[in-house]
Amino acid sequence: MSVLERGSTIGGSSVRWSKGIWVKVFHILVFLIVGFCALFPLFWMVVSSFKAHADIVAMPMRFFPTKWITDNYAKLLSGGAFSRSLLLTTGLGALFVIGTLIVNSMAGYAFARLEFPLKKVLWPMVLITMFIPGISILITSFIVVVRLGMLNTIWVLILPGLASGGHIFFIRQFYLNFPLSLEEASMIDGCTRFQTYFRVFLPSSLPVFVIVGVSAFLGYWGSYLWPVMTISKQSLYQIMQLMQFFRSERNLRDGVILAGAVITSIPPVVLFAIFQRYIVEGIKISGLK
Amino acid sequence: MGSISSALANALPRMKLTKKQSDGLTGLLMVLPACLLTLVFVIVPVVVTFYLSFFDWSFYHESQPVGLENYRKIVFDPWFWNSIWVGVKFTFWNMTISTLLAFIVALAMRGMSGRSAGVTKTLVYLPTIISGIIVSYIFVFMYNYRGGILNTVIGFFGVKPQAWLINPRTAMFSIVFPSIWLAVGYKALVLLAGINDIPAQYYEAASLDGANSLQKLMYITLPCLKNVFFYLIVTGIVAAMQMFDLSRFITNGGPQGLTTMPVLYIYNRFTSDLFLGPSMAGALILAAVLGSFSWTIFRIVSSEKNTYD
Numbered sequence: 001m002s003v004l005e006r007g008s009t010i011g012g013s014s015v016r017w018s019k020g021i022w023v024k025v026f027h028i029l030v031f032l033i034v035g036f037c038a039l040f041p042l043f044w045m046v047v048s049s050f051k052a053h054a055d056i057v058a059m060p061m062r063f064f065p066t067k068w069i070t071d072n073y074a075k076l077l078s079g080g081a082f083s084r085s086l087l088l089t090t091g092l093g094a095l096f097v098i099g100t101l102i103v104n105s106m107a108g109y110a111f112a113r114l115e116f117p118l119k120k121v122l123w124p125m126v127l128i129t130m131f132i133p134g135i136s137i138l139i140t141s142f143i144v145v146v147r148l149g150m151l152n153t154i155w156v157l158i159l160p161g162l163a164s165g166g167h168i169f170f171i172r173q174f175y176l177n178f179p180l181s182l183e184e185a186s187m188i189d190g191c192t193r194f195q196t197y198f199r200v201f202l203p204s205s206l207p208v209f210v211i212v213g214v215s216a217f218l219g220y221w222g223s224y225l226w227p228v229m230t231i232s233k234q235s236l237y238q239i240m241q242l243m244q245f246f247r248s249e250r251n252l253r254d255g256v257i258l259a260g261a262v263i264t265s266i267p268p269v270v271l272f273a274i275f276q277r278y279i280v281e282g283i284k285i286s287g288l289k
Numbered sequence: 290m291g292s293i294s295s296a297l298a299n300a301l302p303r304m305k306l307t308k309k310q311s312d313g314l315t316g317l318l319m320v321l322p323a324c325l326l327t328l329v330f331v332i333v334p335v336v337v338t339f340y341l342s343f344f345d346w347s348f349y350h351e352s353q354p355v356g357l358e359n360y361r362k363i364v365f366d367p368w369f370w371n372s373i374w375v376g377v378k379f380t381f382w383n384m385t386i387s388t389l390l391a392f393i394v395a396l397a398m399r400g401m402s403g404r405s406a407g408v409t410k411t412l413v414y415l416p417t418i419i420s421g422i423i424v425s426y427i428f429v430f431m432y433n434y435r436g437g438i439l440n441t442v443i444g445f446f447g448v449k450p451q452a453w454l455i456n457p458r459t460a461m462f463s464i465v466f467p468s469i470w471l472a473v474g475y476k477a478l479v480l481l482a483g484i485n486d487i488p489a490q491y492y493e494a495a496s497l498d499g500a501n502s503l504q505k506l507m508y509i510t511l512p513c514l515k516n517v518f519f520y521l522i523v524t525g526i527v528a529a530m531q532m533f534d535l536s537r538f539i540t541n542g543g544p545q546g547l548t549t550m551p552v553l554y555i556y557n558r559f560t561s562d563l564f565l566g567p568s569m570a571g572a573l574i575l576a577a578v579l580g581s582f583s584w585t586i587f588r589i590v591s592s593e594k595n596t597y598d
Binding site: 023026027030031034035037038039041042044045048055056057058059060061102103104106107109110111114115116117118119122125126129130131132133134135136137138139140141142143144159160161162163165168192193194197218221222224225229240243244247254257258261264265268269271272276277279280283 | 309311312313314315316317319320322323324325326327328329330331332333334335337338341394397398400401405407408409410411412413414415416418419420421422423424426427428430431433435436437438440441444450470474475478479482527531533534537538551552555556559565568569572573575576579580581583584587
C-alpha cells in the first residue's frame with residue numbers, strides 16, 4: 001500500500017493531467033479495479049485448491065474453505081506421474097528456449113548484417129512463415145513427423161517449433177539498430193564475423209532475448225494440441241496433456257485439478273515475476289515495430 | 290553448429306577468400322539451421338497440404354487424385370460453415386469488448402508514473418501469461434452449477450442457477466468472457482505505449498484553444514492511435530479466429546456445435562475422419578484468408594517505417 005501511494009503521488013504531481021488529490025484517488029481506484037479483475041480468478045483458484053470436495057460444490061458457494069486441507073495436492077502428487085511430467089516439461093521447455101535463442105538469433109544476425117548468396121530467396125521464405133496460420137499445416141506437419149519417425153520422441157516436441165519467422169524478424173530489427181562502428185571496431189581487432197556476433201552482439205541481446213525466450217517458454221508450456229497428436233507414451237506426457245488426461249480419463253475431482261492448475265501456473269508466474277520489467281517495457285518495441 | 294562455422298570462418302583467411310566470400314559463407318552457415326527447420330516443418334507441410342488437398346488421402350490406403358472433390362465436400366459441409374460462423378461471432382465479441390476495455394484501461398493508466406505505473410502494468414499483463422487450458426479449468430469451475438461463483442452471484446438477485454455451458458444462449462458468452470480476460474492486458478499496454486508516444490504539445494495546443502477532454506480524445510488521441518488500433522484489430526482477428534483451447538476445454542464445442550471454433554472443427558475431423566483431404570482443403574481456405582489479412586497489415590505497418598527489404 002505504501003508503494004502504491006508513493007508512486008501515485010509522483011504520478012499525480014508530475015503529469016499534465018494533474019489535479020492533485022483527485023488524480024491520486026483516481027489512480028488508486030484504477031489500480032484496485034484492474035488488480036481485482038486480473039487477480040480474482042487466480043486467487044479463487046488457489047483458495048479453492050485447499051477445499052474439500054464438499055466445500056467446492058457447496059451451494060451457495062463458500063469462498064474460503066471451512067477447513068484448509070492439502071489432500072488435493074497429496075492426491076495429485078501421489079504416484080509421481082505429475083511431478084515427473086512437470087520436471088520433463090520444464091527441462092524440455094528450457095532446451096526449447098535455448099534452441100530458439102541460438103537458431104533464431106544466428107539467423108537474425110546474418111539477415112541483419114551480412115550479405116550472402118541466396119539471401120534474396122531465404123529471407124522471404126523465413127518471413128512468409130509469419131503469415132502461415134498453424135491450422136493450415138496441423139495435419140501435414142503430423143504426416144511429416146510420422147515419416148521422419150519422430151513420434152514419441154523429445155525431438156517431435158522441440159524441433160518443429162524452433163525456427164520462427166516472427167522471432168527472426170524481431171531479433172533482426174533489434175540488430176539492425178546496432179551502430180556499425182561497434183562491428184567495425186571488433187573487426188579491426190581481428191574478430192571474424194562469427195566472433196563479432198558471439199562477443200559483441202550476443203552480450204547486448206538481453207532485452208530482446210528475454211522477450212523471445214519468455215514467449216517461447218510460455219508457448220511451449222501451454223501447448224496441448226501438438227503433444228496430444230504426437231506423444232502417446234505416458235512417460236513423455238507434457239504437463240498440459242497430463243492435466244487433461246487426469247481430468248478426462250482418470251476423472252480426478254475438481255479440487256485435484258485445481259491443485260494441478262495452481263502448480264502448473266507457478267513456472268510462468270515466476271518467470272514473469274523475474275523478467276516483468278523487460279516484458280512490460282518491451283511491449284513498446286514488439287507491439288509497434 | 291556454432292563451433293563449425295567459427296572454425297570455418299577462422300580457416301577462411303588462410304584459404305585466401307575475399308572478405309565478401311567469407312561473409313557469404315558465414316552468413317549461409319548462420320541461417321542454415323533456421324532455414325532447414327523452416328523448410329522441413331513449415332514450407333514442406335504447406336506444399337504437401339496443398340498437394341494432398343486434391344487426393345482422397347488417408348493413413349490407411351493408397352490415395353487417388355480426386356480433383357476438386359475435397360473442396361466441394363468442405364464447401365458443402367454445413368458444419369464447416371458453422372465453425373466459421375462461430376469463429377466470426379467469437380472474434381466479434383472478443384475483439385469489440387477486449388479492445389474497448391483495453392482502451393479504457395490504457396486511458397485510465399496514462400499519467401501514472403514511477404512504481405505505481407510499473408505495478409499496474411504488471412498486474413494488467415499477468416493474465417496473458419496463464420496457459421489457455423488452465424484458464425479454461427478456472428472458468429469452468431466458476432461456471433459450475435453447484436459451488437460456482439456465477440450462480441452464487443445471480444442467486445443474490447434471486448435468479449435460479451444456470452447450466453451456463455450447455456445453455457445455447459450462454460455457451461458463447463462462457464468462452465468469450467475468459468478470452469477477454471486473457472486478451473485485455475496485451476492490448477492495453479500496446480495502446481498505452483501508443484498514447485504515451487503522442488506529443489504533449491498537441492494537448493497543450495488544444496487546451497489553449499479551449500478544447501475539453503472529450504474533444505481532445507476525439508480529435509487527438511483517437512486519430513493518433515489509428516495505426517495502433519489497426520495493428521491490434523488485424524492481429525487480434527487472426528489470433529481469435531484460431532482460438533482452440535477455450536472452445537475445446539470449456540464447452541468442447543457444444544451445445545450442438547454452437548461453440549465449435551474452426552480449429553476445433555479441423556481437429557475433430559482429424560481425430561474422427563478416415564479421409565483427411567476435406568479437412569486440409571478447409572484449413573487451406575481459412576489459412577488463405579487469415580494469411581492475406583496479416584500480410585496486408587504487415588505491408589502497411591512496415592511500409593511506413595521501411596522495415597521490409
